[in-house]
Amino acid sequence: MTPLLAVDDLHLWYDADGGKVVRAVDGVSFTLEQRGEALGIVGESGSGKSSLALALMRMLPKNVARFDGAVRLAGRELTPLSDDQFRREIRWQRIAMVFQGAMSVLNPVLRIGEQIAEPLLLERRYDKARARARVRDLLERVGLPAGFASRYPHELSGGQRQRIGIATALALDPDVLILDEPTSALDVSVQAQIMNLLKDLKEDPGISMLFITHDIGLASDLCDRIAVTYAGEQMEVGPAERVLVAPRHPYSQLLLASLPRLHSDVPPRTMPGDPPDLTAIPAGCRFHPRCPYAWEDCLNHPPGIPLPDGGHARCWLNDPVVAGDRYQIQLRPTEAARD
Amino acid sequence: MTETLLARSITVSSSQPLLALDDVSMAFRTRRGLFRSGEVTAVAGVSLAIARGETVALVGESGSGKTTVGRVSLRLLQPTSGRVVFDKQDITDVPEERLNWLRKRTAIVFQDPFSSLNPYMTVADLIAEPLVIDGLKDAGVRRAQVRAALAAVDLTPTDRFVNRHPSSMSGGQRQRVGIARALIRNPDYMVADEPVSMVDASSRVEILNLLHGLQRERGVTFLYITHDIASARHFAGRIAVMHLGSIVETGSARQVIDHPVHPYTRALIAAVPEPDPANRFLRRSTEQWQDTPGVAIHADCPHGGSLTLPAVLLEVSGDPGHAVACHLEPPRGR
Ligand SMILES: Nc1ncnc2c1ncn2[C@@H]1O[C@H](COP(=O)(O)OP(=O)(O)OP(=O)(O)O)[C@@H](O)[C@H]1O
Ligand SMILES: Nc1ncnc2c1ncn2[C@@H]1O[C@H](COP(=O)(O)OP(=O)(O)O)[C@@H](O)[C@H]1O
Ligand code: SF4
Ligand SMILES: [Mg+2]
Ligand SMILES: [Mg+2]
Numbered sequence A: 001m002t003p004l005l006a007v008d009d010l011h012l013w014y015d016a017d018g019g020k021v022v023r024a025v026d027g028v029s030f031t032l033e034q035r036g037e038a039l040g041i042v043g044e045s046g047s048g049k050s051s052l053a054l055a056l057m058r059m060l061p062k063n064v065a066r067f068d069g070a071v072r073l074a075g076r077e078l079t080p081l082s083d084d085q086f087r088r089e090i091r092w093q094r095i096a097m098v099f100q101g102a103m104s105v106l107n108p109v110l111r112i113g114e115q116i117a118e119p120l121l122l123e124r125r126y127d128k129a130r131a132r133a134r135v136r137d138l139l140e141r142v143g144l145p146a147g148f149a150s151r152y153p154h155e156l157s158g159g160q161r162q163r164i165g166i167a168t169a170l171a172l173d174p175d176v177l178i179l180d181e182p183t184s185a186l187d188v189s190v191q192a193q194i195m196n197l198l199k200d201l202k203e204d205p206g207i208s209m210l211f212i213t214h215d216i217g218l219a220s221d222l223c224d225r226i227a228v229t230y231a232g233e234q235m236e237v238g239p240a241e242r243v244l245v246a247p248r249h250p251y252s253q254l255l256l257a258s259l260p261r262l263h264s265d266v267p268p269r270t271m272p273g274d275p276p277d278l279t280a281i282p283a284g285c286r287f288h289p290r291c292p293y294a295w296e297d298c299l300n301h302p303p304g305i306p307l308p309d310g311g312h313a314r315c316w317l318n319d320p321v322v323a324g325d326r327y328q329i330q331l332r333p334t335e336a337a338r339d
Numbered sequence B: 001m002t003e004t005l006l007a008r009s010i011t012v013s014s015s016q017p018l019l020a021l022d023d024v025s026m027a028f029r030t031r032r033g034l035f036r037s038g039e040v041t042a043v044a045g046v047s048l049a050i051a052r053g054e055t056v057a058l059v060g061e062s063g064s065g066k067t068t069v070g071r072v073s074l075r076l077l078q079p080t081s082g083r084v085v086f087d088k089q090d091i092t093d094v095p096e097e098r099l100n101w102l103r104k105r106t107a108i109v110f111q112d113p114f115s116s117l118n119p120y121m122t123v124a125d126l127i128a129e130p131l132v133i134d135g136l137k138d139a140g141v142r143r144a145q146v147r148a149a150l151a152a153v154d155l156t157p158t159d160r161f162v163n164r165h166p167s168s169m170s171g172g173q174r175q176r177v178g179i180a181r182a183l184i185r186n187p188d189y190m191v192a193d194e195p196v197s198m199v200d201a202s203s204r205v206e207i208l209n210l211l212h213g214l215q216r217e218r219g220v221t222f223l224y225i226t227h228d229i230a231s232a233r234h235f236a237g238r239i240a241v242m243h244l245g246s247i248v249e250t251g252s253a254r255q256v257i258d259h260p261v262h263p264y265t266r267a268l269i270a271a272v273p274e275p276d277p278a279n280r281f282l283r284r285s286t287e288q289w290q291d292t293p294g295v296a297i298h299a300d301c302p303h304g305g306s307l308t309l310p311a312v313l314l315e316v317s318g319d320p321g322h323a324v325a326c327h328l329e330p331p332r333g334r
Helices: A049-057 A083-089 A112-124 A128-141 A146-150 A158-170 A188-203 A216-222 A240-245 A250-257 A320-326 B066-073 B100-105 B123-133 B139-152 B171-183 B201-218 B229-235 B253-258 B263-270
Strands: A005-015 A021-032 A038-042 A064-073 A095-098 A176-180 A208-213 A225-230 A233-239 B017-032 B036-051 B055-059 B081-086 B106-109 B189-193 B221-226 B238-243 B246-252 B312-315 B323-326
Touching: A005 A049, A021 A049, A021 A064, A021 A233, A038 A216, A049 A064, A049 A095, A049 A176, A049 A208, A095 A158, A112 A128, A112 A146, A112 A158, A128 A146, A128 A158, A158 A176, A158 A188, A188 A208, A188 A216, A208 A216, A216 A225, A216 A240, A216 A250, A225 A240, A225 A250, A233 A240, A233 A250, A250 B201, B017 B066, B017 B221, B036 B066, B036 B081, B036 B221, B036 B246, B055 B066, B055 B229, B066 B081, B066 B189, B066 B221, B100 B106, B106 B171, B123 B139, B123 B171, B139 B171, B171 B201, B189 B201, B201 B221, B201 B229, B221 B229, B229 B238, B229 B253, B238 B253, B238 B263, B246 B253, B246 B263
Parallel strands: A038 A208, A038 A225, A095 A176, A176 A208, B055 B221, B055 B238, B106 B189, B189 B221
Antiparallel strands: A005 A021, A005 A064, A225 A233, B017 B036, B017 B081, B238 B246, B246 B323, B312 B323
């Protein structure tokens, strides 16, 4: 079966001061197989998550140093499309996005209804009357009364504004919805409400999602599969239920162990070392300066080593030939994860 | 099975708390539009005592009154009613100009390391600012103290940080600058208001361990304000759960989380997306708890209680120190 979205070896690099290059997306590959599937993109701040989203939306800043790779949507190759074609046919129509900090993205002087209608009126997709009706439907779908159309952003709470961001992204019935940290500025209760809404949309109408977050717990609550991102690369991709209890990459393992657990007294562990500098990515395995298991072979760049569950892990410990005696020894489920 | 009605001030193990709030309420005047004005009761009848060297976590959702309690405890706000006692001195009505001693012994770490730090000041100037306010003129002494504070928050080698601007630092590093600034006067009591909510999940532990270390090594007493109840388990001895301006449950962090009694506490705990395969795709919500005071309380209330009645804190039988708010009759333990 043709996957709904297939991304292969995607790169997005930026020019930075002093002739340096930021390798924000550095050879990322993944698929969304079918409608209603959600993939969690999990990583620390600065690991390139937002850049991946912008690359898929083709919303690129001026200082792009490299942008290539293959993106196929329902079998259709998107890379050859001109910017104009992409804007008319793909962005917002087929792939839509809720931005990180969507709360501040809303235009303070525009009524909510006008903001949601914006993508509808663009390219004369809808006339005014149909757009108005559509706005009412969208508000209802995100759980807000129709009267909200005439309100201004400052009259809304953080959670309500985030619902508006989602309604706007849903306006043209996209196949793929990208959510960049949609709840990170919200408290637990409002976060739970937004997550409920996303769970509903995933069921019906079956929207596929790329859910970007630094919180692996949150990702696992919504997503079928999880892709753990580090320094522009995906370190591990696999079914959420397996990644949570038996991570096959040391970075995923440490990420899980760093979370304070609600019902366990095992203290959370600190992540060793410093976050990577994307202008000076270490040679070989880019996690090696922080990895407690690193050995000489880790100075070679590991490929994504396939795992039986269809996922992969970019760590030599998963290659029996290279790892030898080390093969999988270190990768028992963490204590914290087992609790 | 008898439940004890707790005294209004919840007693703590130490007989002499460093900080005690006794039946504190705080109402704010609000102005909406030109002619309408009203009052919000942000905090209603909160009693809380914190022993020297103890960390108490105040958890609850946005708007429940946590920050207001924190600010009252520092006398940054004067409560509408109730008493605030710091180190045996009643500070409820002391005018600001006679509170210098309190300012030197207390500090606050803010939620948002981005907006709370002036981006145009260097790290050294930001941290030294409280000393300048205190009138410490000797620049050499100030520099030495700044370096000591930077070292205490692990921003080392300190040379690499003194002249930097917060805008060029990561969220975790900025929060460390915020903590160093709070530490510079060597306070006994600190309010940490959501100190890690803007920091990446993977860097939170580092910051919380740092605060925990200050408690252990310097005996700092903490009020840790958070909506992340899981972190409260690991970084606070005791938890007080706030809802609509009141404490609805309090007790040792472990007991409150593993054996919550109040239905609101249960809903709050169930709202946490724990990374556990058995805990996925669930509908979570505390929405049924968004009631305003005066409206009938949640359907789960075994007594059909009403918030129009003042709640009393009752000790859960067989669990000393664990208390739950009830509007009608004593709760049945766990
Ligand atoms: N200066 C003020 N004037 C008017 N209302 C206020 C003021 N400060 C707080 N409030 C109101 O008091 C209530 C409690 O606010 P508080 O900031 O203490 O909540 P909180 O629990 O800290 O919330 P959060 O998790 O969002 O920080 C809210 O309804 C808030 O809008
Ligand atoms: N427009 C840009 N120009 C230069 N560097 C950028 C730009 N946008 C992001 N970066 C850098 O790229 C890296 C990845 O950023 P980002 O994709 O925002 O990561 P994340 O969303 O995971 O926090 C960071 O080092 C960031 O500073
Ligand atoms: S390849 Fe080596 S350094 Fe990289 S994660 Fe695996 S063990 Fe660690
Ligand atoms: Mg981002
Ligand atoms: Mg607050």
